[in-house]
Amino acid sequence: MNHVLIVDDEAEIRESLESILREEGYLVTTSATAGEALELLRDATYDVVLLDIWLPDRDGLDALNDIRQLEPMNIPEVIMISGHGTIESAVRATKLGAYDFLEKPLSLDRTLIVLRNAMKARQMREDNQEFARQFTARASVTGQSVAxxxxxxxxxxxxxxxxxxxxxxxxxxxxxxxxxxxHAESLRKDRSFVELNCAAIPEDYIESELFGFRHGAGPSGPGGPQEKRGTFERADGGTLFLDEVGDMSLKTQAKVLRTLDEQRFLPVGASNPVHVDVRVIAATNKNLEEEIARGNFREDLFYRLNVIPFYVPPLRDRREDIPLLVKEFLQQFGQQYGRPHVEMSEDALAALKQYHWPGNVRELRNLIERVVILNPKAQRIERKHLPMLVYRSQKSPESGRSNEEFSSLLEAREAYERDYILKKLDENHGNVSRTAEGLGLERSHLYRKMKALGVSVKE
Incomplete structure (x- = not known):
């Protein structure tokens, strides 16, 4: 069900539009001020906003500009309405990203037509974003390891x-x-993929996130959104991804179990159940069988979810995939930051393959992005460009011992200084004078520091 937010300081207009749109089957929330509307938009997802230009607390066009700064997936289509419409304000609204402009007194037929078209535009934008995410997902299941x-x-x-x-x-x-x-390779690929991180939602809110609520019955209370579609409803016909499902409370687990069995649920405050057709994909970093033994996870829910088990191995168990992942991430971030041909040396790759990667592929991806950003002139990423953490789990060629743990704060600081000086020398093509100036040191002081840390100009 599509969700509309009406923002107008005239109570009669809000009530009239709300009544009409509810009869048309829309979920409707109303607000009298721009400030309240922006709070609502940060707390819930709306498909279309009907936004008056003249509001008591601020100009509607300024509010429109703030709406366009929301997270991309949360940006609704905005239809501006005004009783004092001018060509200039309509043009400005369009330039700021408004879908259309309606003049008061509102024509019911035109309002409904524009609203339906805005809903279609919102769905098309969402589909395009989903396609881009699916393309990224397909490209990122990378590796030639057996696993x-x-x-x-x-x-x-x-x-x-x-x-x-x-x-x-x-x-x-x-x-x-x-x-x-x-989802991208399923029969549901043309429908929504909706995700919910169960560990990131407080217990008081997760039920409304999953099942939604009606007519102000949600946890936001007075002044909050009056109606909300939960993730089960938004995923109808598509796929619902429940991340970190092992962190879900037993109370919520019972309601999810019932929904999976019946394919229907009752939103908070609703009198009629909502029927859905949803494929659930769940994920966890916990051993759920151990959680069952501890009484933290329902055994019956485990068997409902565990129809098709998948295991994704940690990166340390498939190190042969690291070069392929590095190549993919270098291509991705090289294009993003204007360096499409950036490469990595064999020496640097060898260092990455020896690292233990506690953060797995996500850590590798973040590291490659950081290296690309911090070395804007380098078309070839060398070992010296890699951050110090890569060397902590490797043996020092001078001492032959592991750098996993530094023996003192001084040793850790010296390791960082050496890494930083090497990076700055590389940025200045080995020119010690320019490097010293950039570091705020005298040239002779930098030479002494380099000698103490075992850094040579040639290196």
């Missing part, structure tokens, strides 16, 4: 089915990407 080949084969076999999936793996291994890939 990744088996995982891709499993996705190919299971994606076209409606079987529920439970994905196991450490944080950062790409469980969400596996879920998106499953």
């Amino acid at each position: 990744m080949k088996a995982l891709r084969q499993q996705i190919k076999l299971m994606a076209p089915t409606n079987g529920r999936v439970l994905i196991f793996g450490e944080s950062g291994t790409g469980k969400e990407l596996i879920g998106r890939t499953m």
Whole structure:
């Protein structure tokens, strides 16, 4: 069901529009001020906003500009309304991103036509964004290791089915990407993929996030959104991805279990149940069988979710995939930051393959982005460009011992200084004078520092 936010300081207009749109089957929330409307938009997702230009607390066009700064997936289509419309204000509204402009007194027929068209435009934009995410997901199930080949084969076999999936793996291994890939290759690929991180939602709010609420019955209370579609309803016909499902409370687990069994649920404050057709893909970094033994997870819910189990191995167990992942991320961030041909040396790759990657693929991706950003002139990423953390788990060629733990604060500081000086020398093409100036040091002082840290100009 599509959700509309009406923002107008005239109570009669709000009430009239609300009544008409409810009869047309829309979920409706109303607000009298721009400030309240922006709070509502930050707390919930709306498809279309009917926004008056003249509001008591601020100009509606300024509010429109703030709406356009929201997270991309939360930006609604905005239809401006005004009783004092001019060509100039209509043009300005369009330039700021408004979908259309309606003059008061509102024509019912025209309002409904523009609203329906705005809904279609919102859906098209959402579909395009979803396509881009799915493309990224397909590209990111990368690797030629035995584990990744088996995982891709499993996705190919299971994606076209409606079987529920439970994905196991450490944080950062790409469980969400596996879920998106499953959706992209399923029969539901033309419908929504909706995700919810169960660990990120407070217990008091997760029920409304999952099942929604009607007529102000939600946890926001007075002044909050009057109605909200939950993730189950928004995923109707598509896929719902429940991330970190092991962090869900037992109370919420019971309601999810019932919804999975009946494919229907009752939003908070509603009198009639909502029927849905949703494929659920869940993911966890916990051992759910151990959680069941501790009484933290329902055994019956585990068996409902674990129809098709997937296991995503940590990056340290498939180090042979690191060069392929690095190549993919370098291409991605090189294009993003205007350096499409950036490469990585074999020496640098060898260092990355020796690192233990506690943050898995996510950590590798973030590291590559950081290296590309911090070395804007380098078309070839060398070992010296890599951050110090890569060397902590490797043996120092001078001492032969592990740098996993520094023996003192002084040793840690010296390791950082050496890394930083090497980076600055590289930026200045080995010119010690320019490097000293950039570091705010005398040239002789930098030479002494380099000698103490074992850094040579040639290096």
